[in-house]
Amino acid sequence: MSAGESGARKSPTIFLIAAEESGDRLGSGLIKALHARLGPALKMVGVGGRHMAEQGVPSLFPTDELAIIGLAAIPKRLPMILRRIRETTDAVLRARPDVLVIIDSPDFTHRVARRVRRRDPSIPIVDYVSPTVWVWRPGRARKMRAYVDRLLAVLPFEPEVHRKLSGPPCTYVGHPLLDELGTLRPDKQELARRSAAPPLLLVLPGSRRSEIKRNMAVFGDTLRLLRAQGVAFEPVLPTVPGLLDSVRAAAADWPVQPRIVVSDDDKKAAFRTARAALAKSGTVTLELALAGVPMVTAYRVTEIEAFIARRVIQTSSIILANLILGKNVIPEFLQQDFTA
Numbered sequence: 001m002s003a004g005e006s007g008a009r010k011s012p013t014i015f016l017i018a019a020e021e022s023g024d025r026l027g028s029g030l031i032k033a034l035h036a037r038l039g040p041a042l043k044m045v046g047v048g049g050r051h052m053a054e055q056g057v058p059s060l061f062p063t064d065e066l067a068i069i070g071l072a073a074i075p076k077r078l079p080m081i082l083r084r085i086r087e088t089t090d091a092v093l094r095a096r097p098d099v100l101v102i103i104d105s106p107d108f109t110h111r112v113a114r115r116v117r118r119r120d121p122s123i124p125i126v127d128y129v130s131p132t133v134w135v136w137r138p139g140r141a142r143k144m145r146a147y148v149d150r151l152l153a154v155l156p157f158e159p160e161v162h163r164k165l166s167g168p169p170c171t172y173v174g175h176p177l178l179d180e181l182g183t184l185r186p187d188k189q190e191l192a193r194r195s196a197a198p199p200l201l202l203v204l205p206g207s208r209r210s211e212i213k214r215n216m217a218v219f220g221d222t223l224r225l226l227r228a229q230g231v232a233f234e235p236v237l238p239t240v241p242g243l244l245d246s247v248r249a250a251a252a253d254w255p256v257q258p259r260i261v262v263s264d265d266d267k268k269a270a271f272r273t274a275r276a277a278l279a280k281s282g283t284v285t286l287e288l289a290l291a292g293v294p295m296v297t298a299y300r301v302t303e304i305e306a307f308i309a310r311r312v313i314q315t316s317s318i319i320l321a322n323l324i325l326g327k328n329v330i331p332e333f334l335q336q337d338f339t340a
Helices: 003-008 021-038 050-054 075-095 106-119 139-144 158-164 176-184 188-195 209-228 241-250 264-273 283-291 303-312 320-325
Strands: 013-018 043-047 099-103 125-128 150-153 170-172 200-204 234-238 259-261 276-280 295-299 332-334
Touching: 013 021, 013 075, 013 106, 021 043, 021 050, 021 099, 021 125, 021 176, 043 075, 075 106, 099 106, 106 125, 150 158, 158 170, 176 264, 176 283, 188 264, 200 209, 200 264, 200 283, 209 241, 209 276, 234 264, 241 259, 259 264, 264 283, 276 283, 283 295, 283 320
Parallel strands: 013 043, 013 099, 099 125, 125 150, 150 170, 200 234, 200 276, 234 259, 276 295, 295 332
Antiparallel strands: none
8 A cells, every 4th residue: 555545544433323311421431432442543423412522522413302202202203303314314424434333212323224224235333222122022133133233232131132032243341330330339428428317319200301291290299298298308300401491390399399410420429329219210220229229210101102012011120220130129110100
């Protein structure tokens, strides 16, 4: 190769797609790890949120608009979602990356991946975080082989699940939360706060706008019931900046106003000092388990979604810690059982 050809060779490029808060956090950690291993010459571009932007990968568009949940919320936002899928696909094809990494949020990221694979099969595609094929729609595993070259699993049982279901090659890489174990476990002073009065109670209604609308009222009624029973507590509600106004409005009539925190440092400090938590089912339950915080979990979807879920969900729990432990240690209250 001539000096001119060598000089023209482009730096390695990775295109990352994270459509929601949880994926954005995973993407941020991945960016730091890749730069540490491969050096500053590595070029990374893509779609993500504030955490990835802080690592030097600004998003093509704001991903807050994609943070929806539930079948009922989709129709009125479908044109926007489809437009963003097209825009993201076109951006990947223009970038011609050495690898495309899709992170969680399969309803969005997998649609992009399938389109990229059809239009340019030469681009390798890595999926970071397996869809929950072990909970429902196991047939997705086999279908993923057509457009996913390597799956990076964050739960230890997932490689075997994909092997049995004829999914794509799957490697367990560990859950990123394990890297944060030191920031989640309390020191002596924080441990003393856990035992002090009044106890700090974490309230975790979710990180999507629809979850705030669906969960805040019941969590507020729960606090009202506790207060009526003479239970003393200090509520702390971690949220994300984009939901701050919605959370404040939804908590305005709560009997005890929560201390609302948005920074990661304040959130982790609350996890290290909390006595207990009311939490929406999701990744946050694994954070609580690692922090050693007892919890009660809840989840509710529309009746149509619940009807479908009852017929397709194949596990006895939807709590990650329960699935890892292999027994239902953490209580969960779903649908009609989700009451104060």
